[in-house]
Amino acid sequence: MMKFKELSRFTFQLKVTGAGLPGMAFFRVLATFLASVYFSYVLFFVVSIGAADADQPTTLGSPVPAAIETSNVPPPPDLLQIADWHLFGRSANGQQASTSVSETQLQLKLLGVFLFSQAPENTSVIIQADDGQQKKYRPGEELPGGAILKTVEHSRVVIEHNNRQEFLALERNKAALPATTE
Numbered sequence: 001m002m003k004f005k006e007l008s009r010f011t012f013q014l015k016v017t018g019a020g021l022p023g024m025a026f027f028r029v030l031a032t033f034l035a036s037v038y039f040s041y042v043l044f045f046v047v048s049i050g051a052a053d054a055d056q057p058t059t060l061g062s063p064v065p066a067a068i069e070t071s072n073v074p075p076p077p078d079l080l081q082i083a084d085w086h087l088f089g090r091s092a093n094g095q096q097a098s099t100s101v102s103e104t105q106l107q108l109k110l111l112g113v114f115l116f117s118q119a120p121e122n123t124s125v126i127i128q129a130d131d132g133q134q135k136k137y138r139p140g141e142e143l144p145g146g147a148i149l150k151t152v153e154h155s156r157v158v159i160e161h162n163n164r165q166e167f168l169a170l171e172r173n174k175a176a177l178p179a180t181t182e
Contacts, residue, residue, distance in 0.1 A: 101158060104166035106145040113152060113170065123152045127168070 107130035116122045128134045129144040137149050147161035156169040 101165045101167045104147070104159060104161060104168050106143075106147060106159075106161060106166075106168075108143065108145065108147075108168055110157060110168045110170050113154060113157070115152060115154060125149065125152055125157050127157075 109128040110125060111128055111134060112126040114122075114124045124136050124138045126134055126136050127143060133144075137143060139149050139152060141149055143149055143159060145161065147159040147166070149157060150160050150165070151158045156167045158165055158167050160166075
């Protein structure tokens with residue numbers, strides 16, 4: 001059995017040899033090696049770019065070559081054409097219903113239109129009946145008042161009521177600010 005004095009001396013020697021930096025020397029060598037590899041890579045990259053540019057003689061203050069001026073970057077989009085982008089889809093047939101269709105006299109209110117150009121079978125509308133009940137309808141379904149939803153367009157729907165084509169339009173936002181005149 002070891003005595004306390006021998007045990008403490010053994011522990012102290014273990015700490016001294018562990019702190020003697022033989023492990024730290026490895027990390028210093030590793031850090032030096034990695035730094036030299038990184039430096040070599042950066043130096044190679046800079047030299048290879050310089051060699052590629054050496055083929056094209058340029059002088060200070062010379063104009064930029066035409067190849068750089070006319071890059072393949074498209075011009076920014078014309079913001080006035082946003083209305084033609086059909087962000088919310090198109091009607092199933094891609095065109096408006098005939099303008100000879102009259103507005104319906106049914107007490108219905110078109111609240112929303114969901115057009116899906118990629119999946120026209122998922123197109124639907126939200127219509128509010130005169131009793132205030134709101135419901136989602138798809139083309140071919142019967143609406144309150146006996147009308148049938150025929151086609152869905154971006155700002156209106158065409159319905160068939162008493163064998164006549166009628167339309168129900170989205171109401172414009174009535175919460176707009178009044179125009180001020182000075």
